[in-house]
Amino acid sequence: MIKCGGLAARFLLGLVASLAGLSPLRADDADAPNGDVSFTFTHGNSAVIPCKFILNSLLIQVPTPDKKFVYLLFDTGANAPMISREFAEKMRIRSGGEVPAMGIGQDVTVSGVSGGIDFSLGGLTFHGAHWIILPSSTLEATYGLPVVGVLGMDLLKDLVVRIDFPAETIEFLRRSAFQSPAGAADLPLTPSDEGYLVEATVRSVATSATGHFLIDTGNNGTLELSRRFQDRHPELSFRTFARNGATGVGGTLLTSEAICPALSLGSFSLRDSLVDLDQTAQGVEADIDGIIGNEIWRRFNLVFDLPDNELYLQKNTHFAEPFSYVTAGMNVLASGSRYEMLTVHEVLPGSASQRAGFQKGDVLVALEELGSAPLTMANVYPLLHRAGICHFTVQRDAEKLPLTLELKNPVR
Numbered sequence: 001m002i003k004c005g006g007l008a009a010r011f012l013l014g015l016v017a018s019l020a021g022l023s024p025l026r027a028d029d030a031d032a033p034n035g036d037v038s039f040t041f042t043h044g045n046s047a048v049i050p051c052k053f054i055l056n057s058l059l060i061q062v063p064t065p066d067k068k069f070v071y072l073l074f075d076t077g078a079n080a081p082m083i084s085r086e087f088a089e090k091m092r093i094r095s096g097g098e099v100p101a102m103g104i105g106q107d108v109t110v111s112g113v114s115g116g117i118d119f120s121l122g123g124l125t126f127h128g129a130h131w132i133i134l135p136s137s138t139l140e141a142t143y144g145l146p147v148v149g150v151l152g153m154d155l156l157k158d159l160v161v162r163i164d165f166p167a168e169t170i171e172f173l174r175r176s177a178f179q180s181p182a183g184a185a186d187l188p189l190t191p192s193d194e195g196y197l198v199e200a201t202v203r204s205v206a207t208s209a210t211g212h213f214l215i216d217t218g219n220n221g222t223l224e225l226s227r228r229f230q231d232r233h234p235e236l237s238f239r240t241f242a243r244n245g246a247t248g249v250g251g252t253l254l255t256s257e258a259i260c261p262a263l264s265l266g267s268f269s270l271r272d273s274l275v276d277l278d279q280t281a282q283g284v285e286a287d288i289d290g291i292i293g294n295e296i297w298r299r300f301n302l303v304f305d306l307p308d309n310e311l312y313l314q315k316n317t318h319f320a321e322p323f324s325y326v327t328a329g330m331n332v333l334a335s336g337s338r339y340e341m342l343t344v345h346e347v348l349p350g351s352a353s354q355r356a357g358f359q360k361g362d363v364l365v366a367l368e369e370l371g372s373a374p375l376t377m378a379n380v381y382p383l384l385h386r387a388g389i390c391h392f393t394v395q396r397d398a399e400k401l402p403l404t405l406e407l408k409n410p411v412r
Contacts, residue, residue, distance in 0.1 A: 037155055047123030049123065053165060060121060062119075070147070072149050074217055076195060078152040086148075093131065159173065161306065180310075184313060190212055196304070203264070204238055206237065212288070213290045238259070239258055242351075260275040324386060362396050388407055
């Protein structure tokens with residue numbers, strides 16, 4: 001079973017391949033399709049690769065044979081690399097077997113598996129990699145960019161990975177070329193079937209509990225506590241103030257939102273972060289204590305020493321930024337050849353978006369607060385996560401309607 005950990009976007013509520021042999025995947029490869037993958041660097045023992053930090057996600061730009069670019073989501077919550085079926089067909093990457101894939105939803109997706117493929121990330125080439133080919137993917141629609149897949153962790157298990165969020169770069173290094181960063185906190189990583197886990201302590205108003213949480217850069221949220229963790233620690237008490245949800249492989253997971261007075265990671269303590277409380281035990285989350293997403297990780301410079309199972313943390317310039325508790329309660333997806341059409345896909349009952357009159361199927365035509373900036377996912381997303389008033393024009397059937405979305409801080 002391939003676990004897709006996060007690969008999850010909170011509601012907006014806010015390869016490039018030269019084909020090698022396409023041998024069929026053996027049954028005993030299904031749990032570790034990249035056990036024998038190798039890699040080479042173009043220069044020396046490392047490669048620094050630019051990325052884009054959009055919608056709280058790390059997107060690695062990758063050239064394609066037609067001299068265009070696509071993006072891969074850097075997702076530490078996915079234990080295998082994945083590409084969409086549409087992109088696989090475009091690149092003539094054929095499936096050599098099948099494997100079930102599980103994400104945050106209740107459904108298990110039967111996915112194809114490619115044969116061994118060589119592909120490059122600008123200075124780093126992987127040899128003989130197997131890719132999970134997802135029969136359906138909403139990555140492009142979620143980001144409004146040609147995001148065709150996910151860079152999963154079993155490709156990287158023999159590498160050190162350094163993420164610099166302010167500089168928007170990811171560096172991949174051989175273990176022999178790595179020296180631990182001076183002054184960084186060193187936390188042990190625990191490999192699991194779900195991904196890499198790190199110990200953290202969650203504090204509620206009156207007490208605290210410690211668990212092991214999935215490090216999930218494919219999740220653009222903060223802290224998520226599984227139903228299992230909540231049931232094991234009934235002493236933890238949070239005052240919820242909103243409903244939310246996340247979409248990913250296998251469907252949707254509904255959550256309630258609250259504030260976590262403190263989240264401790266080694267010697268670091270983050271105050272008053274948003275916490276999502278899972279309403280059901282389903283998908284990958286059913287078997288873990290919870291998830292820590294990119295709204296937490298972007299506050300650190302991260303180093304994953306995967307051969308030695310160590311995580312290094314250093315504060316960066318984002319560390320002291322306050323957390324936002326604003327929730328629009330609306331999921332927007334992009335379509336069109338240039339991702340120019342933004343359509344409301346889902347509206348949560350009782351949300352600010354429902355009160356404003358948004359309906360499923362509404363097409364966003366204009367947003368006054370953007371001024372002359374284009375109406376793109378990257379530009380709309382930040383406005384749906386901060387307090388204020390947004391003046392939209394939407395197309396509904398044959399009508400253009402003005403809708404005013406008022407987003408308030410629900411806890412102050």
